[in-house]
Amino acid sequence: MKTSLSDNRSSGFYSIRWRFLALCTLLVTLPTVVMGIWAYQTSYREIIQASQRDLQLIVDGWHTVTDVYYAEYQRILRRERYLVEKRLSSVAFSVGQMVSFVGRGKAAESAFFERVAGIEMGRSGRVVVLDRSGEPLSSLDEQGAGNVEAMLELPEDFRYEIVHAAHGLKGGGVGIVEFGESGIKEGRIFVAAVFSVPERGWIIAAIMSETDFKSADLERILQEEVKDKIASQKVGKRGYLWVVDGEGVFLVSKDRLRDGEKVEDVWGLRDLRSSAGGIPDRSFVMRRIVARAIGERNVHPKLIVFSRCHKWGWVIGATVYEEELLRGLRRIRRQIMDVCMMFILFGGLLAWFFSTLITRPLRRLEAVAATGSLNAIIGEDVLSSRDEIGSLAITFDNMMRHLREKISE
Known part of the structure; x- marks a missing residue:
């Protein structure tokens, strides 16, 4: 019964082999999982930051375009103003000269x-x-x-x-x-x-x-040209640019479907006007929203970057769908999971190999003790081991030799 109990213990979970295997697997799995989560979070932050920089460059580029159009408008006004002042001066001077007659x-x-x-x-x-x-x-x-x-x-x-x-x-x-x-x-x-x-x-x-001489039509024509150019640009496959005026009304929206609507009516952008009102010119605000555009069945998480253009009182923004940004991250996540599984499997195999090396001499000693014979021989490979198991085997062999000598006397 004792031998059977010993066999059951040595072959079950309480055996050194299985405990060593479980410990090694845990020591490999836990750091691997932590490193995988850290790598995923780091990749996520880098993708969001890179996307934010890209959106800022796009919005800043349209700020530059708007500045060019506004500068052209001001140049035309200055020219017209100069011509009008010359004309008025000529008329006033001519009328003044008429007074002498x-x-x-x-x-x-x-x-x-x-x-x-x-x-x-x-x-x-x-x-x-x-x-x-x-x-x-x-x-x-x-x-x-x-x-x-x-x-x-x-x-x-x-x-x-x-x-x-x-x-x-x-x-x-x-x-x-x-x-x-x-x-x-x-x-x-x-x-x-x-x-x-x-x-x-x-x-x-x-x-x-x-x-x-300050034609409102000229300003409107230039603004419409800028708005048409902004509406024609796409950000990624589904992203878009948009423009809101100082009253919070969409001047440019996705596919021009919300033009003329109040931005407060779009869930997730209700405080956009107040947020943009206090930022300096060409400073950027990034926000993550969950909203549904016209024509979409479901709400989608989106990343938006916007900035205020004080010259015309516009808020110019860029929107990109988060799922497009994270499409590459999903591939990275699969790669991280594959690497983690590979490390866990490799660590498990190494743990099995080393646990076998450790428990094999112990099983040899167990087998010798289980025979109950004083003439049982412990293998030289066990006795020649220089670790604690080898020391235990030598001690056990000396004990067996001592018992044989006592019995022979």
């Missing part, structure tokens, strides 16, 4: 004022004559349908600027005055060329609204 009588002055009131330049350009205090002297037309102040709605501050500029002019000089939104209806801006006639106490002002 005007008689001193009231009838002659009224005729001159009526003639000046009939001068038109573009849609809003007019010439007005003011006195030194800034009060208008010329009328709109022969019927006297109000004065120039009523038509152009010149506020008192604007007239003050004209008078102030006229007082600072040297003889024969023309000054330029601009008056802006705070006092002008509907936010219009006026530009005036000022010429002073000190001998009469008159101030000649050729005035034109900025809307005559």
Whole structure:
């Protein structure tokens, strides 16, 4: 019974071989799994960071394109502004020179004022004559349908600027005055060329609204061209670029299907406008969202990078589907799992090999002891071993020899 118990113990889980095999397998498996998880997480972070850099480069590139279009728009405006100022200066100077031919009588002055009131330049350009205090002297037309102040709605501050500029002019000089939104209806801006006639106490002002040369159509055409270019670019296979204006309305969306919609209506982007409002120009914000675009049945995790373009008040962003980014990571994950399994299998084989080397001499000793014979011989390979098992075998052999000597006596 004892021998049977010993056999069962030596062949079961409690045997040294199986315990050594389990320990070695655990020591190989645990670090391998930890290293595999670390490698996977590292690869994931590197892919996300690389994708973020790529998206930033794409968005920054469109910032540059937008800057080029905006610079072209400003260049055209500067050229038009220069030409308008030259034209207004020429008109104001010419009208000022006409004053020398005007008689001193009231009838002659009224005729001159009526003639000046009939001068038109573009849609809003007019010439007005003011006195030194800034009060208008010329009328709109022969019927006297109000004065120039009523038509152009010149506020008192604007007239003050004209008078102030006229007082600072040297003889024969023309000054330029601009008056802006705070006092002008509907936010219009006026530009005036000022010429002073000190001998009469008159101030000649050729005035034109900025809307005559600052074409909203030109800006809209340039913006539409930029938006069409942005909408045509794809990011990866399914990713896209988008643009939101300062009011949170989509100017460019995926396949132009959400153009005109409020960004707050898109789940995951509801606080985009407030997030983008505080960031500096060409600084980037990255965010991971889970949303569903028009035409998609399911929600998809997406990575977005956006930045604010302050020149036109746009928020330009790029969106890429996370599953596209992680497609390569899945292949890496399979490779990591294959390597882990290979290490575990290789470690298990090594553990089996070394456990066999350790337990084989012990089994030889067990077999000798199990025979119950004092004449049983322990193999030389066991006795010649230089480790603890060899020492145990020599001690066991000496014990057997000592017993044989005792019995022979």
